[in-house]
C-alpha cells in the first residue's frame with residue numbers, strides 16, 4: 001500500500017475517514033443531463049449502497065470516479081485526496097467491476113486470474129489463491145470458465161478486482177443477472193470484504209437488495225442525491241408497523257404497545273375510518289414480529305399486520321412504481 005493512499009492535505013478535513021466523495025458533480029451527454037450537481041460522501045470501511053432507478057446516473061457517476069469519462073464540472077475525492085481526470089494512475093488502489101467482465105472461456109478461473117495479474121502491477125505471491133477463497137471459488141478454480149454460471153463469473157470478476165488488494169471496491173450493479181442464490185453469495189462476499197476493512201461502493205436499482213447489504217445508503221434520482229445516511233437510522237426514522245385489532249381490543253392494544261415499544265409518540269392511530277382498528281407503530285419494519293408477539297402474549301390477536309417504510313414509499317415514487 002503506497003503512502004499516496006493515506007489521507008493527505010487537501011482532503012476534506014476529515015479526509016482520513018472518507019473513502020470517496022463527489023461535490024457538485026456534473027455530466028451531460030450532448031443535451032442529456034446525467035449528473036446535475038451530485039454530492040456523495042462515502043465513509044471508509046462501510047458497504048455503501050448507491051441506489052437509484054434506471055437512468056438516475058449511477059453508471060455515469062461510477063465511470064467518472066473510475067476515470068473512464070471526464071465530468072463537465074464539480075469535484076471528486078478518492079481515499080482522502082482530490083481526484084481529477086489526470087490522477088487516473090491512482091486508481092491502482094481501487095478495484096472495480098463496471099461492465100460485464102470477459103474471461104478466456106477455455107482457461108480455468110485460476111488461470112484467468114493469473115493472466116489478469118500478469119498485465120497490471122503483479123499481485124503478491126499467493127494472492128490468486130487468497131482472492132479465490134474470498135469469493136468462494138476455490139473449489140471450482142481449476143474448472144474452465146465456460147462451465148461457470150453467471151454468478152460464478154461475476155464472483156471471478158470481483159476476485160480479479162481484488163488482486164491488487166484495493167482499499168476501495170466499486171461495483172456497478174453486481175447483482176444484475178444473478179439468481180437468488182448468486183445474490184446471497186455475492187452479498188456474503190461483499191460483507192466479508194467490508195469486515196476486513198475494504199470500503200465497498202455498490203450500485204443497485206433494487207431497494208430490498210440494498211437494504212440487505214448496505215450500512216450506508218445514498219439515493220440518487222435524475223443526477224442528484226435525494227437522501228443519504230446510515231441505513232438503520234433511515235429505516236428507524238421512516239419505518240412503520242401497522243396492526244389491526246378487533247375494535248374491542250383497541251384501547252388495550254394501544255396501552256400495551258405504549259408500554260412495550262415506548263410511549264413518546266412512537267405510535268399513532270391512522271387517520272382512516274374512525275375505529276377501524278388499525279394502529280401504526282413508528283419502528284423499523286423488521287420489528288413487525290416483535291409487535292405481533294407482544295400483542296399475542298397479552299391475548300390480543302392481530303387481524304392484520306403490515307410493515308414498510310417511507311424509504312420504500314420514497315423509492316417507489318422515484319421509480320414510478322406506485
Ligand SMILES: Nc1ncnc2c1ncn2[C@@H]1O[C@H](COP(=O)(O)OP(=O)(O)O)[C@@H](O)[C@H]1O
Nearest residue numbers: 029032034052053054055056057058059060061
Ligand atoms: N453514452 C450515453 N450517451 C447518451 N446518453 C447516455 C449515455 N449513457 C447514459 N446516458 C443517459 O444518462 C442518464 C444516466 O444514465 P446512467 O448513468 O446509465 O444511469 P443508471 O446507471 O443509473 O441507470 C440517462 O438518461 C441515460 O439515458
Ligand SMILES: [Mg+2]
Nearest residue numbers: 058059060173
Ligand atoms: Mg447503470
